[in-house]
Amino acid sequence: MSYFAEQNVVGSLLMDGDAIERVAAILEPEMFTAELLGLVYLEYLRGYENGYTVNLVTVRERLGGDKYPGSVVAEALKECVSVTVTSAQVKSYAEAVRDDYKAAQVGKLLAATRVTAVGVNDQIGKLLTDLEALRDDKAAKAKTLAQIVAEYQNSYFCERPGGIKVGIPHLDDMIGGLEGGDVIVIGARPAVGKSALVTQITTNLAEQGKKIGFYNLEMSDKQLYERFVASQSGLGLTRIRRAVKFLGDEEKRFKKANDALAGRSNIVISTGAKTVSEIRAESRHMGFDVIVIDYLQLIRSDTFYRGNRVAEVGAISKAIKALAMELQIPIILLSQLNRASEGRETREPSMSELRESGDIEQDASVIILLWNMSEDDRSKKGCKIEKNRQGETGKMELRFDGDQMRFRDAGEWQEPAEECPFT
Known part of the structure; x- marks a missing residue:
């Protein structure tokens, strides 16, 4: 019954794309027994x-590949349409797929349960909790320590993949890689280069084959395009925006950069003001490896706080942490700093200066702060890992080419000389 119901769900969507409105809240892609049909539904x-x-055309384009050649996809879709009489019953078929999935999950729970006289009440309680969560279409979140040990103990003291690398060697060494559930806050005053840094990190992640959801709430698509081209080509941002003709090898570099960016379908860009719930709705089925949000103070709240901006930003920060935990991916979150550091001789900020909320300090797994080390030389940037739950803290110096929108690792931190605090 399940496969026939799955075919009818997909056939209904192919016949009437609006039918997805009736089943989106009922059915998840993992509930399909046929992987290909689950991917179509996704x-x-x-x-x-x-x-x-x-x-039909976009589905065939996106699913075509080595695993599912175009002819296989086309035949499966044709069969779905042939067995579907009408899309009017799509909800009933979706419920049938969901109920078959639940029945299979119950069978797995019962098969995995080993009841012993010792601790029988705890075992029954755990089984009931799992069954109730399944009944209510939720995942049981509680685990015993014994279950956690069994899940993770063989993952240590052996070869294993590290966290996701941002592509700046000294920074990667200190952070130790980005992990699922982490919120990584990058804070700086305006015009220091935090947006350029996160653009470079996004490009580096994409080159590693990661899929990135890039939410820029401040710039237009065109402005983001210019920054990516400058970073990729090495051409100056000013030159890209103002030049009327190419000079030297500029045309070759510009074309090469555009060709590379045109292949970056793993960077998904969304612009304009959004709430965290809108970001969640857009991202939860996209399969992102990392989400980037530029920046915190521009995110709209889902709730009206009657002018209490500190409470509002704090609630947004906690919602982003919850999203990272739900999706089990790292979220890189940019944040403005207040003006306090500008009164210091060194201009070095602290995480207490994250604008409008102390909650960010608590919710973040990693906090990275940037500042201009010299007012006379804006290429010298201080970079401080102020908080790092799973690694070390410390400082480093970065060099920044503002026109090409690129940072590079300048090596170990050098304390400024006393006679000249900006060098």
């Missing part, structure tokens, strides 16, 4: 949540 779900149209 494409429609992504389109529904992100506001774009999905049809």
